[in-house]
Amino acid sequence: xxxxxxxxxxxxxxxxxxxxxxxxxxxxxxxxxxxxxxxxxxxxxxxxxxxxxxxxxxxxxxxxxxxxxxxxxxxxxxxxxxxxxxxxxxxxxxxxxxxxxxxxxxxxxxxxxxxxxxxxxxxxxxxxxxxxxxxxxxxxxxxxxxxxxxxxxxxxxxxxxxxxxxxxxxxxxxxxxxxxxxxxxxxxxxxxxxxxxxxxxxxxxxxxxxxxxxxxxxxxxxxxxxxxxxxxxxxxxxxxxxxxxxxxxxxxxxxxxxxxxxxxxxxxxxxxxxxxxxxxxxxxxxxxxxxxxxxxxxxxxxxxxxxxxxxxxxxxxxxxxxxxxxxxxxxxxxxxxxxxxxxxxxxxxxxxxxxxxxxxxxxxxxxxxxxxxxxxxxxxxxxxxxxx
Numbered sequence: 001x002x003x004x005x006x007x008x009x010x011x012x013x014x015x016x017x018x019x020x021x022x023x024x025x026x027x028x029x030x031x032x033x034x035x036x037x038x039x040x041x042x043x044x045x046x047x048x049x050x051x052x053x054x055x056x057x058x059x060x061x062x063x064x065x066x067x068x069x070x071x072x073x074x075x076x077x078x079x080x081x082x083x084x085x086x087x088x089x090x091x092x093x094x095x096x097x098x099x100x101x102x103x104x105x106x107x108x109x110x111x112x113x114x115x116x117x118x119x120x121x122x123x124x125x126x127x128x129x130x131x132x133x134x135x136x137x138x139x140x141x142x143x144x145x146x147x148x149x150x151x152x153x154x155x156x157x158x159x160x161x162x163x164x165x166x167x168x169x170x171x172x173x174x175x176x177x178x179x180x181x182x183x184x185x186x187x188x189x190x191x192x193x194x195x196x197x198x199x200x201x202x203x204x205x206x207x208x209x210x211x212x213x214x215x216x217x218x219x220x221x222x223x224x225x226x227x228x229x230x231x232x233x234x235x236x237x238x239x240x241x242x243x244x245x246x247x248x249x250x251x252x253x254x255x256x257x258x259x260x261x262x263x264x265x266x267x268x269x270x271x272x273x274x275x276x277x278x279x280x281x282x283x284x285x286x287x288x289x290x291x292x293x294x295x296x297x298x299x300x301x302x303x304x305x306x307x308x309x310x311x312x313x314x315x316x317x318x319x320x321x322x323x324x325x326x327x328x329x330x331x332x333x334x335x336x337x338x339x340x341x342x343x344x345x346x347x348x349x350x351x352x353x354x355x356x357x358x359x360x361x362x363x364x365x366x367x368x369x370x371x372x373x374x375x376x377x378x379x380x381x382x383x384x385x386x387x388x
Contacts, residue, residue, distance in 0.1 A: 001275050002198045004049055008040060008068040017087065021064050023056060024091060031387050033063040034092035037082045041071035041274050042305055046190040047123045047162065048096065051383060053195055054375040060384055064088060071274065073136075078102040089115060094387050096121040096160075099128065100152050101145040108155045122153055125162040125190070127169060127301035134255065135298065136218065150174065154181040158386070160188045163324055166301035186386055192308050192374045196278050203313055206285040210244045210265075211352050214286035214315070216306055218249050218271070227292055227320075228260045230341035231348075243352060246284055278309070286315050287358055288351050290344075293323035300324060307335070311369035316361035318347045328373060334365040 014020035035052045038044030052063035066088065069080045077100045089095070089111065095118055111118065129146055131138045153159050154174060161167040167187040174181055206212050215228075245264055249271040254260050272280045289310045293299040299322055307325035310317050317335040319325040329335045336347040351358050373379075 001196055001278065003053070003195050004040070004045075004068070005275055007049075007053075007065070011065065011067045017085065021085075021088070023062055023064055024088070025062070026091060028062065030060060030062040031384075032091050032093045033061060033387055034084070034088055034095045035063060035065045036084060036095060036097050037067045037069055037077070037080055038065065038098060039069045039071040039080075042277075042303075043098065043125050044068070044071070045196065045274065046303065046305055047125050048098065050191070050193040050195055050375075051188070054191075054193055054380065055383060058380060058384065061387060064091075073140075076101055076140075078104075086114075089118070092118055094119045094121055096123060097156075098122070099124055099126075099149065101141065101149055103148060104152055105155065119157045120155070121158045121160060122156045123160045123188075124153075124166065124170065125303050127166055127298045129169070129173060130297040130301070132294070132296055132298055150177060154178045154183050156183050159183055159185045160386070161185065161301075162190050162303040163187060163301055163327060165297075165324070165327075169297060169301055188383060188386065189373070189379065190303050190305055190308065191379055192312055192369055194374075197312065200279055200282055204282050204285045206287050210242050212244050212246050212267075212285060212287045213348070213352075214246045214248060214284060214289040214310075215250060215292070216248045216289060217292075227341060227344055231344055233341075246286060248280070248284060278312075281309055282313055286310075286313075288348075289315055289317045290348075291317050291319035291323045291325050293320035295322040304328060308369060308373060311365035311373075314362035314366040316351065316358060316365055318344065318351070330364070330368065334361055334368050 011020060033052065033055060035048045038048035040049070049065065049068065052065050055061040055063045066084055077098050095111065097120070099122065108120065111120065126137070128141055128149055131141060150173070153170070159170060161170060164187050167185050171185045174183060174185065243265065244267055245261055246267045246269065248269045252259050252261055252266055252268060269280070269284065289306065291306055302324045304323070304325040304327060307317055307319065307329060311334065317325065317329065318338055319329055319335060321337050321339045326337060329337065331337050336350070338344040338347045
């Protein structure tokens with residue numbers, strides 16, 4: 001994370017253009033990508049910051065980030081200072097925006113006048129059209145916001161999404177609502193990058209005899225708490241001795257403020273700033289992670305970054321069949337899938353009782369993620385093919 005934090009500081013503190021944007025060259029025969037004000041959170045990291053820095057390592061593309069903002073849940077893109085230097089606007093071949101819910105029609109028209117040939121991109125990593133009421137985003141994104149987002153999307157040349165189901169969803173909804181639109185919708189995967197793991201010590205392993213089972217996410221993200229409640233009811237089938245549940249980012253309570261895992265050994269950890277997120281995951285020394293999900297369009301279209309992060313640390317996962325992780329998880333090789341409470345119990349029992357299987361799945365996940373889900377030349381080619 002050192003490189004990213006140094007970049008954030010430079011973009012914030014430097015006032016001289018040449019020092020602030022040292023990658024700026026007018027006539028370098030490269031394709032120029034301008035990423036506008038991503039936040040240093042999971043979305044900004046996976047969807048803008050690391051793609052920009054990884055593309056800068058190629059001989060064909062150059063990417064500049066206008067600024068890196070500190071994430072604030074109560075703010076939206078339009079609440080930050082999103083100034084684009086005019087020199088950068090003339091330099092760019094592609095301008096890449098995060099999700100915007102306000103009316104940007106005048107802004108887009110102004111860009112089109114200044115640069116009629118520039119390609120405008122909006123990147124989407126969540127299904128904002130199908131947010132469940134139980135999710136915190138439902139309090140932040142109202143019906144009008146959703147309608148404005150769709151309107152903004154059709155003013156773009158391209159909409160990129162984090163997953164294939166999300167691309168399919170927005171292709172259909174844009175076609176149904178705006179049959180004459182010309183916006184191209186394409187999937188660009190979220191990928192792991194070594195830039196996030198700089199200065200992190202070697203993988204930390206659980207040295208105790210107690211199996212540490214991770215549950216990661218906030219209360220609003222863990223929609224399918226019913227599965228956990230059913231698991232508690234079946235604790236006689238899950239070994240209680242020698243098993244520790246580790247909740248990271250969740251206080252263990254449901255929407256009624258009642259403890260869900262009451263009666264089990266629980267260890268709670270508050271969320272940390274994103275720049276410390278990867279170190280925190282390593283420090284937890286988990287043996288496995290549970291990825292819960294309801295069967296709805298929001299969950300099935302969501303990014304699967306928890307699986308990526310677990311795999312980087314060699315941690316196998318048990319994921320809901322309705323979780324987006326199902327798209328990249330290799331059943332029985334890098335993790336397990338579950339649907340019913342019985343499936344979950346059986347999967348947990350299987351990994352708890354078989355250390356050799358746990359370790360092998362963790363090794364498989366670690367190898368698979370760095371071979372297939374990071375910025376290899378093959379994966380970078382997908383970005384290069386889109387931004388031509």
